[in-house]
Amino acid sequence: MPPRKRADAVRNEQTLLAAAAEVFVRSGVDAPIREIAAAAGVGMGTIYRHFPTRADLVVAVYRHQVEACAEAGPALLSTEDSAVAALRKWIDLFVDFLVTKHGLAGAMQSDSSGFASLHAYFLDRLGPVCGSLLDAAAEAGEIRAGVRPFELMRGIGNLCIGRDDDPCYDPRRLIALLLDGLSVQQ
Amino acid sequence: MPPRKRADAVRNEQTLLAAAAEVFVRSGVDAPIREIAAAAGVGMGTIYRHFPTRADLVVAVYRHQVEACAEAGPALLSTEDSAVAALRKWIDLFVDFLVTKHGLAGAMQSDSSGFASLHAYFLDRLGPVCGSLLDAAAEAGEIRAGVRPFELMRGIGNLCIGRDDDPCYDPRRLIALLLDGLSVQQ
DNA sequence: AACGATACGGAGCACTGTTCCGCTTTGTCA
DNA sequence: TGACAAAGCGGAACAGTGCTCCGTATCGTT
Structure with missing residues (x-):
């Protein structure tokens, strides 16, 4: 040993x-x-x-970030004033994390099988956390109900694609829009 | 001027x-x-x-190669002993060219619109050349008839994907197999 | 306190992209 | 033809990077 x-x-x-x-x-x-x-x-x-290797570092950061993001969910829920505030802050962390994630995809051209398992880990770990944040906000009447966590995560993920190409493209602005649209209404 | x-x-x-x-x-x-x-x-x-820029060079080489490849078709047909020999040599050139092509795709992450037009140019120019080689070999009874040029080019292109990852993977060996299978029989 | 074992820091090397400017080659015009 | 800009060339030099290596510092154990 x-x-x-x-x-x-x-x-x-x-x-x-x-x-x-x-x-x-x-x-x-x-x-x-x-x-x-x-x-x-x-x-x-x-x-x-x-x-x-660089890949080792990126992978480690990835796992670390998934963990941090997962733990931040409940923490924010008990710290922030409202559930929707917690949700917003959590998504902010989530976006940071996506940068690493997308970079990882690039840094792993070769070993795509390892990447797939990391992606599964990511979904398993973060889906429920996102779900509980959504539920809390919905129960408090702060956002509309019926938004599925995977859908939201996927959407945010897609909004973050291609951010390097164009300095004028700021995903966070669009995500903010998305969240505003989530606020209960109609 | x-x-x-x-x-x-x-x-x-x-x-x-x-x-x-x-x-x-x-x-x-x-x-x-x-x-x-x-x-x-x-x-x-x-x-x-x-x-x-590097992209400029790669694009220029790409066009140059497409042209060379296109001109080599008829030339080989009149030089080589048999139509199938011409086809084999042509495909050898074609595979060399694909290296540049795949590298190009990587070097053009950003400007994917320009890439699409280059790809169209590639198909328009090389499809007929490949077609005439196939026709000649088929007419001479050296290969089976009915193989479509785009199909073959696409297949060879796909066989050449991912060659850098693994030094044990030699696309040319597989392509040789493909060509052997093309030889008239049954 | 003493002493391996373990880990740290960063100078140094190798290699790369990119610029810049003195020198050479080319085409032109008398 | 010979001279002379202009166009083009080469490669030294600079800046930035990955990665290694080893003298030094720190840790845990006895």
Whole structure:
């Protein structure tokens, strides 16, 4: 059995995951390793030790983000003033996460089978969370009922496609529109 | 009206197109500029003057290859011993060309409209050439009749997908099989 | 406290895209 | 033909990047 990991190693890994996620959102998944290292406040060697290839890092960030996103759902629901506010904040996190996700798809041209399993994991983990946020907001009468979580997630995902091509295209603006349309009415 | 191009400039452009095509086949469309320049026996500055961006170069090579491929059809038919030999050699050229084509698709993530028109050009120009080779071989009784050119081109194109991923995957071997199957029988 | 084992940092190397400018070749015009 | 702009060429030089390697620092254990 392998010896337990050193405390600083675990700490660095967490820091890296968080920093890389931020950098990916800001500069895309092709951001220079140096930039990620700087953001995390570690040396490049540290990154390469934890994540030998870029794909390793992206995958790890992906899983980490799925987890964070999943945990944020209930947390926001108990923190925010209204269910719809929680939903909005959650979707904000979700959009950040999609950047990594789309970058991942690009970084995985070869191993598309591994990607499929990650995608399944993503749906299983996040679908219920999104569902409970929707339910809460619907029960509170803040949005219309009957919106299916997978539908919404899929739609938001699609709105986020191709964001790099055109700096004038801001998915968040459209998503905001979508959410406004969700508000109960008619 | 712009002054006529200098003789050495046109010569260099042709040399470059031919050299780049070779290098693309050997090293992919992401081959270093230096490598292409060396293969063509010119300086890097020359490449950048003729083709400011990599996409420009790839597109130019693409058109050049389509043209060469189209002209090679009739030429092979009159040079080779049999129609089927001409067909085989032509398909060999065609496969080389597909490398550029697939690389092009990758290099054109953004401008997909331009890509579509190039693809149409490709079909219009090469379909009839392939058709006449097939007809000649069929008439000579060297292959079975009834194979549609677009079908064959499409099939070969698909066999060439994903060749970089796996060094063990050699599309030409499969294509040879396909051609053997084409030989008249039954 | 002492001492391996483990992990860290970042200088250094290799390779790449891209620019820029002195030099060469070409075409033209007297 | 010879001279002379203009057009074109080459490749050194710069900047940015991935990745390695090893001296140093930190950790956990005894």
